[in-house]
Amino acid sequence: MADATTTIESLKNDVKKFIEDRQWQQFHSPKNLSMALASEVAELMDFFLWCESAASYEELERRRQDVEDEVADIAFALLCFCNQNKIDLSKALAHKQIEKARKYPVEKSKGRWTKYTEL
Amino acid sequence: MADATTTIESLKNDVKKFIEDRQWQQFHSPKNLSMALASEVAELMDFFLWCESAASYEELERRRQDVEDEVADIAFALLCFCNQNKIDLSKALAHKQIEKARKYPVEKSKGRWTKYTEL
Amino acid sequence: MADATTTIESLKNDVKKFIEDRQWQQFHSPKNLSMALASEVAELMDFFLWCESAASYEELERRRQDVEDEVADIAFALLCFCNQNKIDLSKALAHKQIEKARKYPVEKSKGRWTKYTEL
Amino acid sequence: MADATTTIESLKNDVKKFIEDRQWQQFHSPKNLSMALASEVAELMDFFLWCESAASYEELERRRQDVEDEVADIAFALLCFCNQNKIDLSKALAHKQIEKARKYPVEKSKGRWTKYTEL
Numbered sequence: 001m002a003d004a005t006t007t008i009e010s011l012k013n014d015v016k017k018f019i020e021d022r023q024w025q026q027f028h029s030p031k032n033l034s035m036a037l038a039s040e041v042a043e044l045m046d047f048f049l050w051c052e053s054a055a056s057y058e059e060l061e062r063r064r065q066d067v068e069d070e071v072a073d074i075a076f077a078l079l080c081f082c083n084q085n086k087i088d089l090s091k092a093l094a095h096k097q098i099e100k101a102r103k104y105p106v107e108k109s110k111g112r113w114t115k116y117t118e119l
Numbered sequence: 120m121a122d123a124t125t126t127i128e129s130l131k132n133d134v135k136k137f138i139e140d141r142q143w144q145q146f147h148s149p150k151n152l153s154m155a156l157a158s159e160v161a162e163l164m165d166f167f168l169w170c171e172s173a174a175s176y177e178e179l180e181r182r183r184q185d186v187e188d189e190v191a192d193i194a195f196a197l198l199c200f201c202n203q204n205k206i207d208l209s210k211a212l213a214h215k216q217i218e219k220a221r222k223y224p225v226e227k228s229k230g231r232w233t234k235y236t237e238l
Numbered sequence: 239m240a241d242a243t244t245t246i247e248s249l250k251n252d253v254k255k256f257i258e259d260r261q262w263q264q265f266h267s268p269k270n271l272s273m274a275l276a277s278e279v280a281e282l283m284d285f286f287l288w289c290e291s292a293a294s295y296e297e298l299e300r301r302r303q304d305v306e307d308e309v310a311d312i313a314f315a316l317l318c319f320c321n322q323n324k325i326d327l328s329k330a331l332a333h334k335q336i337e338k339a340r341k342y343p344v345e346k347s348k349g350r351w352t353k354y355t356e357l
Numbered sequence: 358m359a360d361a362t363t364t365i366e367s368l369k370n371d372v373k374k375f376i377e378d379r380q381w382q383q384f385h386s387p388k389n390l391s392m393a394l395a396s397e398v399a400e401l402m403d404f405f406l407w408c409e410s411a412a413s414y415e416e417l418e419r420r421r422q423d424v425e426d427e428v429a430d431i432a433f434a435l436l437c438f439c440n441q442n443k444i445d446l447s448k449a450l451a452h453k454q455i456e457k458a459r460k461y462p463v464e465k466s467k468g469r470w471t472k473y474t475e476l
Contacts, residue, residue, distance in 0.1 A: 003127035006209040023230045027288045031167035031175035035287050038395055041157045042280030048150035049273050050265045050470035053409055056150035068206055072215035087187055089194055090125040096191035111142045113407035146407045154406050157276055161399030168392050169351035169384045171291055232288035241365035244447040261468045269405035269413035279395045286388035294388035306444055310453035313446055325425055327432055328363040334429035349380045
């Protein structure tokens, strides 16, 4: 199993089975899962609260397995959300990417973190 | 493009190209991206702040496209995080799933949202 | 010490002393403290992730001391933010309240959680 | 109205009146308010997502009024939480401060952001 050969569908199915085995779908309303996602993301942030941005790379390496576990928890919750609400993630990403490309045109966004409209 | 046939790698590459075209990798430290993730997840939560858990399904349908766009933003930020820090998401999920299965054994977790250790 | 007689200033001073004793001001940039706030709020949310909205009152009573500790952590981080950036919280609240009253006029907002502009 | 003379109780009463005038207590379960808090904090974070920690001081000055408004929103939600659940914030802070002082003794915590137990 690796990103090069694993489809989104296949990850979604793994997650689905885990949840169905435990009959947890009943707790997985959009409201609850959005909170769970926020909770998992906060655990990822916790690694990097007090260090400088540049130093957060070292902090990540120092605790790589823990960080990867949190990333997995976030992905897990996100895939639960997609499963429960029949969201095709690839399509959603492709759809949003078009809007993002319009909002951040290459020539005006290069090397800038502000929206070009805020320049 | 659909979840059934799209690999994680392929999504990661789309995201990577978008970021590299804009030379945004310089802003994508673990610290910054973890904050960006939290910000995107908060936007997803915003749809469901005041409604009941059960009603959040209707709220989602009422604003499905907006919700899917937020889900895409979260996935985008998560894939940026994986790209920037060379995390294989499928492997991270598989690794974490083993721990989760140990923490929440089927027979003790069925239909319960508390950890069985808290029963 | 109780809310009826304690001024904001007095709480701010307690917090300030705690931080200065440990020379922690150097970590308290707006960026870092906003992350710390998000982290503390997530811990508060964690108590209520999977229960229904109505049941969260019981959940709170069941773990009242833990909940109050998290509320204190959030207040602590918020007061650090005000101290570090010379924000008068009472004035900030009074200023924002005027805007809120305009955005949510009583007659149009009574018993509704949506903005009246979204009706 | 200023922090030097305003009691917590007085702020709580202002917030309480605002909420009762609009009959919003019905939406203010612990679960919902914890989400609302997370949402407000995310808006504060948004100002500082991509800048360096040191630069976030300038970013704050550049947008001071907006930042103060967000701080006010967070305080508002926190005071709603205290009102709704009869939490005396001063007492909660005083209680937690004792624990924090034990967890971070001055001599071992001075100038360090890691817990001394992690040294």
